[in-house]
Amino acid sequence: MAAGLTERNKLRTRREMAEAAGRLFLERGYDATTVQDIADAAAVSPRTFFRYFPCKEDVVTAIASASMDDAIDHLGEYDENKTLRSVLTTMLRAVLAPVGDNSTRARGFQFMLRETPALRGRWLEERRKSRDRLADALAPWFGDDVDPMASRLLAGTVLLVLDEVMSRWADDPSLADPLGLLDEALRVLGEPLIPAGGQ
Amino acid sequence: MAAGLTERNKLRTRREMAEAAGRLFLERGYDATTVQDIADAAAVSPRTFFRYFPCKEDVVTAIASASMDDAIDHLGEYDENKTLRSVLTTMLRAVLAPVGDNSTRARGFQFMLRETPALRGRWLEERRKSRDRLADALAPWFGDDVDPMASRLLAGTVLLVLDEVMSRWADDPSLADPLGLLDEALRVLGEPLIPAGGQ
């Protein structure tokens, strides 16, 4: 439990760097903040920064993807009493609810992602990993011996929904949190994306 | 029509750089190929390379996203006699058919994308632009005054399908082209991603 002094110091260093980076990014922008700036603010050397975060973009994704990882992990084991819709709703709400707690910061991050191509690429890349993990977690609902195409497509589309909801929320300052936008998006997933029709 | 010598020279230079880059990337890998290498192979200076391609990754996306752009552009105007399914099928076939013509190269690119995080991020970023354009092109099929959520989700999911199909094709050397995988994926889109069920 004590976990050792070294271990605690490393956690603290990591947290201080992430906080300093997040603050500086929001203050002056991602590109205008150098790793040197972050290192100075966290009282470490740039060399140490790169030991904790493989690249500059990873500070942002490490901060922002943590809640997503948690939500997918807590999706839990397959339970035949829970419908696919209910577990997905629960997961998405778990991810979206905290956004309202610090909406200024969350909006800031959202806009920063939009305006910084390098960051958005890295972000989409992270999202892709989430998609794979979500697809695995959802697979049991589709049966064991079925082709995994359906679960993979659903997982990907659910993350598209999340993306869409967050983006709209960021653009509409009158919305306190993005939860209200979720229901309509989930409704769309309950109908065929391609309406029935001729060949 | 003559278009001027300068203009033709620029096109030639651009093509030579793209070809040299593509060849070198496939030969020795993306990371192991420097911009200097590409510039040498195309007999230009590195400085000129960056005048044509804003960053190294853009050579790859410029090559690979051209057919996608064409396909979306040729999706054409709204025609109420064409079903959504038919225009999407036409578009996806237009993108996937040429893959079989040079399958070795296409597989090489696919694996390169997989193994190079920076490239994949940039690729996903490009895909995102395609999604926006596709969503705009599909919007008329959803009616004018409807919320654009449905068309945006469909566009995103169609590109997920493309991604999935290409990935599976690349992994299965027995497949000449990826067209055979398309039908099943499109079938999934014709049914609700979330099966009907309780709340």
Add this chain to the structure above:
DNA sequence: GTCAACTTGGCAGCTTCTGCCATGATGACA
């Protein structure tokens, strides 16, 4: 034939990121 516009090359410089080694702190064991 002349001149303006433009393309290219080279150079210096910044930033991200990595390998290497010395230094100092931590923690285990006697």
Add this chain to the structure above:
DNA sequence: TGTCATCATGGCAGAAGCTGCCAAGTTGAC
């Protein structure tokens, strides 16, 4: 408590991506 292996850190040098600036050569219009 003392000793020693381990490990986190810092500093340094350097590669690679990328940009601004200016000089030189080419193109194309009059």
